[in-house]
Amino acid sequence: MKKLAVLILALALILTFASCSKSSSSSASSASASASAQTTTPSTGTVDSEYDPNKNVDFKQETSEDNRVVTIGTIDKSLYKQPVFVTSFGQSTDAAMLDTVMKRIGVDYVYNATATAEAMKGYKTVVIAVGASTKGLGAAGISESEETARAKDIMDFINANDIEVICCHIGGSARRGTLSDLYADMVMEKASWIVLKEDANFDYKFTKYAEEHKKPISLIYATKDALTVFTEVFQ
Amino acid sequence: MSYIKNIVVIAVALLFAVMASVDFIAMHRQEPIASNPNVTEVRMLSDYCAGLKGTDLDTEVYVFDSGKPGGALLVLGGTHPNESASPVAAIAMIENIRCTQGRIFIIPWTNKSGFTHTSPLDGMQDFFDIELSDGSIRTFRVGNRLTNPVDQWPDYTYYMGSSGRELSDTEIAEIRNVDRLYYGNPDGVLTEMVCAGIFNLINEEGIDLTMDMHEGSPEFLYLDCTMVNMRADIQKAMTIAQSMALDMQFEDLDMRAEYSGVKSYGLSHRSLGDNTDSMMTLMETYNPSMGPLHGKMTDDLIVNGNEPNYRQAHLDGYIYFDVPEDGYPLVQRVARHVTCIRYLAENFSQVYPDRAIAFEGLGTYSDMVNAGLGKILKPVD
Numbered sequence: 001m002k003k004l005a006v007l008i009l010a011l012a013l014i015l016t017f018a019s020c021s022k023s024s025s026s027s028a029s030s031a032s033a034s035a036s037a038q039t040t041t042p043s044t045g046t047v048d049s050e051y052d053p054n055k056n057v058d059f060k061q062e063t064s065e066d067n068r069v070v071t072i073g074t075i076d077k078s079l080y081k082q083p084v085f086v087t088s089f090g091q092s093t094d095a096a097m098l099d100t101v102m103k104r105i106g107v108d109y110v111y112n113a114t115a116t117a118e119a120m121k122g123y124k125t126v127v128i129a130v131g132a133s134t135k136g137l138g139a140a141g142i143s144e145s146e147e148t149a150r151a152k153d154i155m156d157f158i159n160a161n162d163i164e165v166i167c168c169h170i171g172g173s174a175r176r177g178t179l180s181d182l183y184a185d186m187v188m189e190k191a192s193w194i195v196l197k198e199d200a201n202f203d204y205k206f207t208k209y210a211e212e213h214k215k216p217i218s219l220i221y222a223t224k225d226a227l228t229v230f231t232e233v234f235q
Numbered sequence: 236m237s238y239i240k241n242i243v244v245i246a247v248a249l250l251f252a253v254m255a256s257v258d259f260i261a262m263h264r265q266e267p268i269a270s271n272p273n274v275t276e277v278r279m280l281s282d283y284c285a286g287l288k289g290t291d292l293d294t295e296v297y298v299f300d301s302g303k304p305g306g307a308l309l310v311l312g313g314t315h316p317n318e319s320a321s322p323v324a325a326i327a328m329i330e331n332i333r334c335t336q337g338r339i340f341i342i343p344w345t346n347k348s349g350f351t352h353t354s355p356l357d358g359m360q361d362f363f364d365i366e367l368s369d370g371s372i373r374t375f376r377v378g379n380r381l382t383n384p385v386d387q388w389p390d391y392t393y394y395m396g397s398s399g400r401e402l403s404d405t406e407i408a409e410i411r412n413v414d415r416l417y418y419g420n421p422d423g424v425l426t427e428m429v430c431a432g433i434f435n436l437i438n439e440e441g442i443d444l445t446m447d448m449h450e451g452s453p454e455f456l457y458l459d460c461t462m463v464n465m466r467a468d469i470q471k472a473m474t475i476a477q478s479m480a481l482d483m484q485f486e487d488l489d490m491r492a493e494y495s496g497v498k499s500y501g502l503s504h505r506s507l508g509d510n511t512d513s514m515m516t517l518m519e520t521y522n523p524s525m526g527p528l529h530g531k532m533t534d535d536l537i538v539n540g541n542e543p544n545y546r547q548a549h550l551d552g553y554i555y556f557d558v559p560e561d562g563y564p565l566v567q568r569v570a571r572h573v574t575c576i577r578y579l580a581e582n583f584s585q586v587y588p589d590r591a592i593a594f595e596g597l598g599t600y601s602d603m604v605n606a607g608l609g610k611i612l613k614p615v616d
Contacts, residue, residue: 093473093476093491093492093493093494096474097480097481099474099477100477100481101481103478104481111474112470114470133493135495135496136494138494138496138497139469139495139497140469223480223481223484224481224484227481
């Protein structure tokens with residue numbers, strides 16, 4: 001009995017040593033089998049986008065590393081008079097990116113992601129970053145229904161006051177989902193120009209709309225290319 | 236005869252026990268950091284939370300004071316020790332930078348206890364080596380994302396963190412995770428005292444901008460992403476972060492910014508952002524040695540980042556993150572963290588010129604990658 005106990009103790013120590021040694025390693029399959037939750041627990045919470053990034057889609061992109069901006073149709077630059085008002089429909093971070101872009105170009109503009117319709121009085125051009133983010137809505141302390149009501153008020157104000165609208169969807173495929181698409185549809189209807197980070201067009205939603213309604217659309221390869229297209233229009 | 240057999244078995248058992256103990260004890264020897272004359276002072280986190288004094292979780296706080304009025308930046312490395320680019324980036328900054336405006340505080344081993352053990356069942360290894368340009372070797376510990384149970388045990392069956400995060404069931408081990416227990420409690424569990432120390436440091440030193448450096452496996456959807464929170468003006472904070480992202484994109488570095496999750500209670504960006512005046516940021520880079528698909532754990536995997544399994548998973552459409560074909564070396568991840576901090580500081584300083592923060596000494600992203608860690612890290616005795 002004593003021998004058995006000693007042997008078990010020795011084996012346990014050997015196993016302990018083996019599992020802690022520097023040379024311990026495992027193949028991908030064994031690592032997969034033994035992986036605990038520790039290595040896969042996200043460090044920053046959960047993802048709230050409705051878009052499934054792991055879903056394969058059959059989509060041919062027009063833009064590329066070497067051809068970063070593709071504009072279909074003709075943009076009438078004379079439509080977009082300054083000062084410009086920049087706001088968000090959906091409270092994604094893309095509006096803050098537009099704030100940065102406008103600042104770097106030197107556009108005369110005002111940025112307020114949660115502005116009311118009345119704040120746009122006197123502005124001839126409104127740039128709207130469309131894309132819903134539950135994190136952004138949470139940060140702004142706004143519910144989805146409140147944001148949608150605000151968006152409708154703004155569109156009503158724009159329609160009543162003959163303001164030019166630029167629909168800006170620069171968050172890519174992560175900004176696709178029921179709410180994001182609702183805001184995009186609301187703005188595209190009135191917009192005279194659409195700017196789109198092209199990976200969001202994986203189902204050709206935006207280019208089809210632009211073609212059917214004869215509106216110019218600028219496809220950009222990456223978010224930074226927004227600087228190029230807005231520079232061409234505002235400078 | 237049986238008497239001799241028993242002695243042999245016990246001797247063998249003791250031999251293995253001694254060898255295992257040597258292995259464990261070696262993990263308590265922290266990496267030396269090369270001296271930098273620009274370091275003004277080295278404090279301990281227990282200066283801000285007395286309960287940490289004399290424990291394995293008390294940790295060094297390196298201070299750089301430019302002597303010029305301005306803001307204050309806090310850099311947290313090693314919140315999760317196994318996210319190697321984080322502590323190495325902090326150490327690279329400590330050994331190289333000079334603060335030219337305001338003050339900079341750097342903690343290289345935020346969860347110091349986490350560096351003293353590993354995740355054996357995940358096929359982790361204890362150490363990795365980096366060869367310096369003079370031929371000498373710097374050895375770094377891999378560590379574990381949680382506090383060593385030797386220092387904090389047992390995990391309770393239920394715990395309510397200071398920010399209201401409830402830990403129970405499968406998440407209860409997170410009671411040893413620094414990044415789940417902010418804003419901390421000086422009378423709580425040891426890990427929570429670390430959070431309290433950082434919370435007090437931010438308040439007492441008037442920290443304006445904080446960066447918590449992290450890494451993740453390719454399945455994680457917030458890679459190359461900076462989480463942002465600031466209670467004073469979240470819109471302004473997001474514009475600062477997006478401006479940083481644009482700067483990085485113009486250096487061909489993917490980067491985006493995201494609001495801190497509303498319910499991410501206990502995480503640094505959420506709970507310190509909600510409860511202090513600091514603009515909180517947390518950035519993640521892709522770590523090829525993390526995640527269940529990674530191959531054999533070697534120095535090559537950690538330092539050079541060659542991970543064909545995840546590359547194949549991406550090509551097969553299972554992983555969204557574009558896992559680089561040529562690997563993702565540690566130096567690129569370190570350079571990405573440092574570059575992110577530099578651009579954040581620059582853009583923060585433009586928006587708040589009275590609280591400007593600036594440093595020099597590590598150059599651009601390309602400078603760092605071209606130099607390599609062998610030149611960035613300095614020889615130590």
